[in-house]
Amino acid sequence: AFASFKQVLTDGLKNGYAVGQFNVNNLEFLQAIMETAEEERSPVILGISEGAMKYMNIEYTVAMAKAAAEKASVPVILHLDHGSSYEVVLKCIRAGFSSIMIDASHYPLEENIAKTKQVVDACHAIGIEVEGELGRIGGVEDDIAVDDRDATLARPDEAVRLVKETGIDALAPAIGSAHGMYKGNPELDFERLQTIRDLTGVPLVLHGGSGIPDEDIRKAISLGVSKINVNTENQVAFTAKVRELLEKDAKLYDPRKYLGPAREAIKATVREKIRLFGSNNRA
Ligand code: G3H
Numbered sequence: 001a002f003a004s005f006k007q008v009l010t011d012g013l014k015n016g017y018a019v020g021q022f023n024v025n026n027l028e029f030l031q032a033i034m035e036t037a038e039e040e041r042s043p044v045i046l047g048i049s050e051g052a053m054k055y056m057n058i059e060y061t062v063a064m065a066k067a068a069a070e071k072a073s074v075p076v077i078l079h080l081d082h083g084s085s086y087e088v089v090l091k092c093i094r095a096g097f098s099s100i101m102i103d104a105s106h107y108p109l110e111e112n113i114a115k116t117k118q119v120v121d122a123c124h125a126i127g128i129e130v131e132g133e134l135g136r137i138g139g140v141e142d143d144i145a146v147d148d149r150d151a152t153l154a155r156p157d158e159a160v161r162l163v164k165e166t167g168i169d170a171l172a173p174a175i176g177s178a179h180g181m182y183k184g185n186p187e188l189d190f191e192r193l194q195t196i197r198d199l200t201g202v203p204l205v206l207h208g209g210s211g212i213p214d215e216d217i218r219k220a221i222s223l224g225v226s227k228i229n230v231n232t233e234n235q236v237a238f239t240a241k242v243r244e245l246l247e248k249d250a251k252l253y254d255p256r257k258y259l260g261p262a263r264e265a266i267k268a269t270v271r272e273k274i275r276l277f278g279s280n281n282r283a
């Protein structure tokens with residue numbers, strides 16, 4: 001069976017570590033994430049975006065994740081990543097997901113609260129825990145002015161309202177990280193993070209975990225982040241290995257001969273993150 005989202009995050013918050021949400025893009029990602037979590041004795045969150053769900057097929061996705069969780073001796077969570085609507089959330093719960101993220105952050109606050117609350121009410125009624133988002137995480141552009149930047153980041157007063165009025169179990173506040181590879185170094189707003197932590201008390205989630213310097217990750221964890229999402233770094237490692245092998249040998253045709261090594265490449269990235277997050281030897 002899948003583990004409890006809230007329990008896993010709360011243990012991290014209490015003991016000063018974060019659990020990685022590693023996004024699953026295909027079977028090799030799942031294998032790499034699971035093998036590494038086992039080897040490192042770490043709880044793990046399998047993140048499934050709507051895009052990945054369409055790519056893999058929702059039934060295949062849940063069946064694979066269930067098989068993985070059954071085989072595992074560490075806590076495993078199957079989490080919807082950036083769920084966009086109540087309908088998608090219901091579909092995922094019905095299919096067997098164990099926790100949910102509803103991302104209504106691009107709506108005005110009142111609507112974000114209303115949409116998130118609708119999901120929380122339905123999910124909590126059947127024992128499923130929910131992550132919400134506040135502020136704009138993606139696309140922080142280099143030429144954005146401070147005032148504009150301020151408008152895209154999560155406001156502490158709004159964070160309090162979102163948490164209190166919806167009952168979410170975890171909050172992903174925009175504090176300056178971004179999805180994908182960074183052009184320069186990200187500038188995380190730690191003061192904002194700390195204020196939101198102090199005012200809300202819920203476990204916090206850091207999205208866009210790829211490419212953030214190690215010191216910043218450690219600092220974020222010390223300020224209340226107990227879940228960190230990583231996708232792009234694994235994709236880059238996987239694809240670099242495939243590219244290298246195909247370029248080296250034009251006659252290669254057996255997918256296992258390049259996907260196998262690419263899977264090993266993901267394992268190295270996941271291991272690095274698990275140790276950086278401090279979730280090793282916690283299971
Ligand atoms: O929700 C997914 C994550 O936030 C992934 O971000 O691709 O920048 O690692 P990333």
Ligand code: ZN
Pocket residue numbers: 082137179207208229
């Ligand atoms: Zn994200």
